[in-house]
Amino acid sequence: MAVLDQVMDPEIPVVSITDLGIVRSVSVDPPRVMISPTYTGCPATLAIEQAIRDALDAAGFRNVFVERVLFPPWTTDWITERGRQRLKAYGIAPPNPSATAECPQCGSADTVEISRFGSTPCKAQWQCNACHEPFDRFKCH
Numbered sequence: 001m002a003v004l005d006q007v008m009d010p011e012i013p014v015v016s017i018t019d020l021g022i023v024r025s026v027s028v029d030p031p032r033v034m035i036s037p038t039y040t041g042c043p044a045t046l047a048i049e050q051a052i053r054d055a056l057d058a059a060g061f062r063n064v065f066v067e068r069v070l071f072p073p074w075t076t077d078w079i080t081e082r083g084r085q086r087l088k089a090y091g092i093a094p095p096n097p098s099a100t101a102e103c104p105q106c107g108s109a110d111t112v113e114i115s116r117f118g119s120t121p122c123k124a125q126w127q128c129n130a131c132h133e134p135f136d137r138f139k140c141h
């Protein structure tokens with residue numbers, strides 16, 4: 001788990017795969033890491049699997065199977081509190097079921113969604129009416 005804690009998300013390099021809750025379980029016998037893709041068709045999934053393989057190899061864990069678990073499906077509820085803090089510090093509003101988003105730049109709740117899709121399909125584009133900065137908001141799913 002300490003090795004996996006250092007594997008960062010390829011699209012959001014400030015959050016690790018453990019922050020995102022992608023790692024479902026780790027076992028020693030058999031040596032196996034179970035991960036859940038963030039959503040079906042996410043292009044980062046293969047990059048994440050390769051990054052896990054590279055990190056485990058570099059740490060001397062050469063015969064570990066990396067397996068995908070599709071059920072139960074990953075949900076943004078699995079993002080840890082540290083992950084949410086890191087997203088916010090990076091300028092991305094963490095997922096939240098609320099209809100409004102807090103601006104990660106100035107903290108204002110006077111914000112508006114300007115596009116259902118942001119820099120990736122898992123984020124929406126929002127703008128702050130107080131400081132006028134645009135920002136990504138991680139969508140709940």
Ligand SMILES: [Zn+2]
Pocket residue numbers: 103104105106107108128129130131132133
């Ligand atoms: Zn703002």
